[in-house]
Amino acid sequence: MTVAGSQYRTFIDDLARSESGRLLHQELGRRWPETDDQLAVISRYALLPAGKLLRPIMTLHAAEAVGGSPADVLAAALGMEYLHGAAELHDDIIDDVAVRRGRPAAHITYGIPSAILTGDHLICRAFAAIVDEPGATSPGHVVAAVAALAAAGSDLCRGQILEAQMVGDLEAGVRWYPEMIRLKTGALFRVVCLIGALLGGAEQDAASALARYGENIGLAFQVRDDLLDYVATPEQTGKPAANDLGNGRPTLPFLLAYEAAADSERSRLLAVLRRHGSGDGDAGWVNDLLKKTGAVASARQQMAVHAERARAELAVLAPSPSVDVLAGIAHWTTSEAS
Amino acid sequence: MTVAGSQYRTFIDDLARSESGRLLHQELGRRWPETDDQLAVISRYALLPAGKLLRPIMTLHAAEAVGGSPADVLAAALGMEYLHGAAELHDDIIDDVAVRRGRPAAHITYGIPSAILTGDHLICRAFAAIVDEPGATSPGHVVAAVAALAAAGSDLCRGQILEAQMVGDLEAGVRWYPEMIRLKTGALFRVVCLIGALLGGAEQDAASALARYGENIGLAFQVRDDLLDYVATPEQTGKPAANDLGNGRPTLPFLLAYEAAADSERSRLLAVLRRHGSGDGDAGWVNDLLKKTGAVASARQQMAVHAERARAELAVLAPSPSVDVLAGIAHWTTSEAS
Numbered sequence: 001m002t003v004a005g006s007q008y009r010t011f012i013d014d015l016a017r018s019e020s021g022r023l024l025h026q027e028l029g030r031r032w033p034e035t036d037d038q039l040a041v042i043s044r045y046a047l048l049p050a051g052k053l054l055r056p057i058m059t060l061h062a063a064e065a066v067g068g069s070p071a072d073v074l075a076a077a078l079g080m081e082y083l084h085g086a087a088e089l090h091d092d093i094i095d096d097v098a099v100r101r102g103r104p105a106a107h108i109t110y111g112i113p114s115a116i117l118t119g120d121h122l123i124c125r126a127f128a129a130i131v132d133e134p135g136a137t138s139p140g141h142v143v144a145a146v147a148a149l150a151a152a153g154s155d156l157c158r159g160q161i162l163e164a165q166m167v168g169d170l171e172a173g174v175r176w177y178p179e180m181i182r183l184k185t186g187a188l189f190r191v192v193c194l195i196g197a198l199l200g201g202a203e204q205d206a207a208s209a210l211a212r213y214g215e216n217i218g219l220a221f222q223v224r225d226d227l228l229d230y231v232a233t234p235e236q237t238g239k240p241a242a243n244d245l246g247n248g249r250p251t252l253p254f255l256l257a258y259e260a261a262a263d264s265e266r267s268r269l270l271a272v273l274r275r276h277g278s279g280d281g282d283a284g285w286v287n288d289l290l291k292k293t294g295a296v297a298s299a300r301q302q303m304a305v306h307a308e309r310a311r312a313e314l315a316v317l318a319p320s321p322s323v324d325v326l327a328g329i330a331h332w333t334t335s336e337a338s
Numbered sequence: 339m340t341v342a343g344s345q346y347r348t349f350i351d352d353l354a355r356s357e358s359g360r361l362l363h364q365e366l367g368r369r370w371p372e373t374d375d376q377l378a379v380i381s382r383y384a385l386l387p388a389g390k391l392l393r394p395i396m397t398l399h400a401a402e403a404v405g406g407s408p409a410d411v412l413a414a415a416l417g418m419e420y421l422h423g424a425a426e427l428h429d430d431i432i433d434d435v436a437v438r439r440g441r442p443a444a445h446i447t448y449g450i451p452s453a454i455l456t457g458d459h460l461i462c463r464a465f466a467a468i469v470d471e472p473g474a475t476s477p478g479h480v481v482a483a484v485a486a487l488a489a490a491g492s493d494l495c496r497g498q499i500l501e502a503q504m505v506g507d508l509e510a511g512v513r514w515y516p517e518m519i520r521l522k523t524g525a526l527f528r529v530v531c532l533i534g535a536l537l538g539g540a541e542q543d544a545a546s547a548l549a550r551y552g553e554n555i556g557l558a559f560q561v562r563d564d565l566l567d568y569v570a571t572p573e574q575t576g577k578p579a580a581n582d583l584g585n586g587r588p589t590l591p592f593l594l595a596y597e598a599a600a601d602s603e604r605s606r607l608l609a610v611l612r613r614h615g616s617g618d619g620d621a622g623w624v625n626d627l628l629k630k631t632g633a634v635a636s637a638r639q640q641m642a643v644h645a646e647r648a649r650a651e652l653a654v655l656a657p658s659p660s661v662d663v664l665a666g667i668a669h670w671t672t673s674e675a676s
Binding site for chain 2: 037038039086090093094112113114116117118119120121123124125127128130131132134138139140142143146147149150151153154156157158160161164165
């Protein structure tokens with residue numbers, strides 16, 4: 001845990017309990033009531049009980065940071081959770097993930113066909129969320145928000161494909177990792193903030209700054225996630241230990257260790273990755289190497305750089321409680337607590 | 339083949355070779371060039387070589403029928419093909435279909451994960467197609483078009499889920515068939531025409547009439563498809579004979595036979611459906627029963643009713659070559675040639 005970040009460890013949990021967080025939780029429940037409709041049943045399963053609603057909270061605060069009203073952006077903010085939920089539904093099928101948030105993944109409970117279709121439905125609901133309650137926002141800004149969401153959705157898919165191509169391939173990993181996380185995670189957090197800015201009525205400069213803020217938060221968030229997979233306990237992350245290694249996925253700490261390692265260690269890293277860390281002592285050896293090569297420290301530094309870039313983008317905005325929240329989220333990304 | 343429809347048998351093929359059809363084919367190829375990008379490679383595989391582009395052609399003509407310019411609606415018209423392609427990609431996984439248009443289905447060639455992601459990408463590209471080149475259309479009309487697409491996308495998913503629930507269940511089939519095809523096929527053709535109307539700048543009345551026209555075309559089209567599965571050869575349909583029965587799917591002719599059949603025949607129909615027509619002589623017996631009970635004739639009549647309703651909706655539009663094309667498509671749906 002970095003010194004600067006330590007006081008922000010509970011920031012996201014506090015945000016979820018803030019007025020904005022409670023409003024979003026309440027609206028999400030209201031918009032997805034219990035029902036007999038199978039598509040809505042599975043959607044509810046994917047969306048509720050809600051997590052921390054970090055993405056919708058960021059959309060709300062991005063809108064408020066440019067002078068927009070929360071009411072005008074509430075539906076679209078929840079739409080960001082629908083896109084996130086759709087991605088989880090499809091990713092869990094793709095990655096053969098059986099457990100999500102401590103419960104069977106949706107495709108385990110409802111079957112793969114229904115989970116595919118519910119993901120498609122939630123993608124459509126994300127677009128609907130932007131256009132169905134446009135509030136005071138000009139149609140031109142709404143159209144720009146739709147275009148941004150469509151582009152981000154495609155980026156997410158491209159990032160996922162790239163990630164799959166990196167499985168078990170360290171040279172591809174080193175080469176494509178930055179682009180992969182820009183597409184897979186950067187694009188989602190980017191659009192979460194950009195849509196808030198656009199529907200909040202932002203001028204071009206402020207919208208672009210908030211988009212870059214979001215992208216850098218996404219990059220920091222992804223590196224944080226990569227790190228937690230190695231340095232945190234399953235209780236902290238809610239995922240199995242060394243989950244990425246178990247999926248044969250070379251993430252940043254692993255790739256940095258590979259780059260810094262001696263040739264013999266490189267060969268072994270590749271072998272360990274290809275057998276998904278299934279050998280006796282694989283996990284311990286990788287963890288030791290990550291420390292020895294300075295890979296963990298180096299990944300932490302990259303995370304801090306992204307967080308700092310994010311914070312710096314906020315300088316163009318007039319000071320406000322929402323800007324403070326966005327800055328706090330940047331601090332939180334480097335605090336390494338779940 | 340009905341007498342009224344016989345002269346329209348080649349109408350859709352002729353349309354594909356018309357100026358609009360050639361323009362759409364050319365633009366589709368231009369927008370999806372050969373590339374190394376895996377997502378675009380699989381998208382190309384799903385979209386090209388193009389079929390008859392019936393849906394984009396309908397979007398173009400709906401726009402022209404209300405005085406819109408083809409240039410303003412070209413991108414969105416192709417977007418209808420992207421949505422259709424996305425549905426095919428995901429449906430082929432869901433229905434375990436191995437062959438599409440005489441080639442291995444995309445998930446066979448590229449794997450299920452890539453096919454899921456490419457479907458998601460094409461959904462996003464459909465939305466992007468509406469907003470990225472709005473032309474002369476007012477932003478308000480563009481926003482309405484996005485809302486219509488989002489609603490239709492969700493309807494498609496709901497229709498697919500409903501269809502899956504009907505597999506092997508004839509009581510559910512009889513009860514849910516009309517709603518299922520309204521959602522699964524009606525909604526797509528509805529939005530294909532509604533988006534053309536909106537982006538063509540239609541007034542509310544004309545847009546609503548074209549939406550109802552499209553929905554009825556979709557219903558006629560679905561019944562036609564159901565019928566062809568029983569009465570046409572695999573060469574005509576490009577699918578295996580009795581494909582629906584082979585999937586345990588009770589379609590309209592089958593359901594009408596069930597309703598008209600004696601109790602003993604009903605039991606056998608259910609048994610045949612549950613074994614997916616795999617018993618010796620099942621297919622022949624079902625075909626005989628479809629004729630004996632008048633189910634084929636009755637399905638043809640329902641098809642004709644939908645087609646006639648579609649044609650009737652065109653009455654509010656000023657006469658034009660595009661209105662003639664839309665009327666011709668209604669005639670074609672009852673011609674029962676592929």
